[in-house]
Every structure is written in structure tokens, then in C-alpha cells.
Amino acid sequence: MGKIVFLIGFLIAFASGSGNLVAQGDPVAGKAKALVCGSCHGADGNSTLAINPKLAGQGKAYLYKQLVEFKSGVRQNATMAAMVMGLNDEDMHDLAAYYSSQEVTLGGADPRLVDLGRSLYRAGNKDLGVAACMACHAPDGLGNGPAGFPALGGQHAEYTLAQLKSFRSGIRNNDTAKMMRATVERLTDPELEALASYLAGLN
Template sequence: MIKKLLTVSITLALATSTGFVYAQAKAGVGKEKAASCAGCHGEDGNSAMPGFPKLAGQHQGYLIKQLKAFKSGERNAPMMAPLAMGLDDKSMEEIAAYYASQKISVNPAPTLPADDEDDDDKPAKTDDEKKAELAALIEQGSDLYRNGNIGREVSACVACHGPYAEGNKPAAYPALHSQHADYLIKTLSDFKTGARSNNPENMMHMIAKKMTDEDIKAVSYYISTMK
């Protein structure tokens, strides 16, 4: 009996080790193929520009799905379409494996959105007022993320994206934590207007269209602070 258990344990260990080595090899090849992506998304998938999404730590299945959508035209993106057109399924898997293996960077402490600071019709805000307003904005975003808004039938983000915005790997719902607030605002705005619709049953459009611009800003800023 002991001999049989040892044999099973060794077999499982070898299988796990082989799978890990294979995954690492795929990610290594993906790094080379992702070289042309570094200009916008960063060498390790951590974009330094807030308008471009961080890809580090994102679920492989979700990244593959998006690349295929760019390639087919299901997701309209003039910058991404030409790049995706040159990728076969294997290359997409390898690039996605590389980014999925990276660790997403933590964002610096957020500051008040620029459009809230620049208002010539009002006296300049003090630092304490800005801090209080930012704290209120993030608190509003936290409440919306976790509880939604029953009155306007806005679903809680936590239902699909998890308590720590880690996403749902089997369902291919993306991880959101530590993503750039600017990118999240644009994404939710695109879902709201229908400019982006490549999600199951257009679910994100149905949610985002019920969100106010302030809702979108608040939840985006909150998510950007999650680690």
C-alpha cells in the first residue's frame, strides 16, 4: 500500500513539474513575441502610460479572447487590429502566457482628477479639501464596487470581478486590481456608449449605461487603489 502511494505521489509530482516547465517555456517564447507590445504596455506588461492598460498578471484566457476579438474586428481598436492580424493562435497563447506570468505593479497614491481641480469659476481648493474630496470619491467607488446601486439597478462589481478585483479565471472575467484609473474610465465609458460590446450578452453595457459619469470615475479610482 505504501509503495503504491509513493508511486502515485511521484507521478503527480512529475506531472506537476512537467506542466510548470512547459508553462515557463511558453511564457519565455511569449516574452520574445511580445517585444513589439512593450512600447505601449511596458516590457513586463506594466504600462507607464495611464491610457494604456496593464497586462501583467491578467488571466491568460481573457488576454487570448481579447487578441482574437481584435483580430476578427469584434473589438474595434485601430491600433491593436494590425498587430493582432499578424498573430496565429499559438502566438496569442504564448504572449498571453507571458503577461499572465508577470506581477502587476502597484499604482502610486491617486490624486484628484485634473478636471475637478481646474475650475476658474471657483476658488482654488486647499490641499485638505482636495484630500477630503478624493477620499470621498474613493469611498463612493468602494461602496459601488461592493454593493452596486439598487435604486438605479447597477450591479455590484464584486459579483463578477471578486472581492479583491482578482477576476474570475474560469469565466474569463478580467482581473482589475491596480489597473490605471484613466483606462478603466475609458473602458466603462465605451461600454456605456456601446463603443465596446465584446462581452457575454453585452452584460457590461447593460450595467454601465445605468452608471453616471461620477459613478464611473469613483469606481475606477477605487479599483486603481486595490492590490
């Protein structure tokens, strides 16, 4: 019984600590620090180039994790590695706080791909054992901030598709417990394209 009480206390303390970690960051300071990021990601985090991700409205925990992993090399990208090289922990928290406070602009889905994309997102593929995407990323595509699951709604289809394919090939491998790799490895190119297109217009 004592061990159970200790474990519960530990989990509560851990959850509280995680909440404080996510709560860190000054969006005002982050806005000033984000000036150099704007050329690729847009001044407010809504990039105009489809190959560059929109950061506006993204969860703080997820953004912070990506910055840390670009810097450590866990997530590989030469451009981002150079950009984050000089950032300290406070800088990364501030940037995450700023971008998460912005509102993402929605795109539009290809009408020909909506039905398949919606089906995969909301129901998965039971025949292949693929879970519904919304189980982690929410029905409206806003993600799960505390859990660190990213928002996907409104993201450029081209960028989303590139990331899905990178997870499938294993080039990108910074997903927790291989969750993304295990999911997309069973999906075909047309399915990934439909999913990415559907997400671009999801809100």
C-alpha cells in the same frame, strides 16, 4: 434520465476542454514575442502611459479573447488590429501566458472618490438595479480567470474609465451577454470616475 446523464457528461467534457484551452501557451516564448508590445504596455506588462492598459497579472482566457477579437474586428481598435494582424493562435496563447504570469504594479486611488468607488464595487447600486462589480471581478479585483472575467485591481484609472464609458455608449460591445453594457448604462460619469479611481488602488 438518459438525456440528463448525457447533458452532464457533455458539460463535464466542455469544462475539461475549456480548461485545456486556457492551459495552453508558453510564457517563455510569449516573453520573446512580447518585445514589440513593450513600447505601449511595458516590458513586463505594466504600462507607464495611463491610456494604455496594464496587461500584467491579467487572466489568460481574457487576454486571449481580446487578442482574438482585435484580430477579427469584434473589438475595434486600429492600433491593436495592426499589431495582431500577423499573430497566429499559438502566438496569442503564448502572449496571454506571459502577461498573465507577471505581477501588476498598483496605483493609488483619489481619496475623495474612495468611498463612492468602494460602495459601487462592493455593493452596486440597489436603487438602480446595478449589481456589485465584485460578484464577477472578485473582492480583491483579481477577476475570475476560468470564467474569463478580467482582473481590474491596479489598472490605470484613465484606461478603466475610458472602457467603462465605451461600454456605456456601446462603442465597445464585446462583453459576453451584454453584461457590462447592461451594468454601466445606468451609472453617471461621477460614479464611473469613482469606480475607476478605486480600482487603481485595489488589491
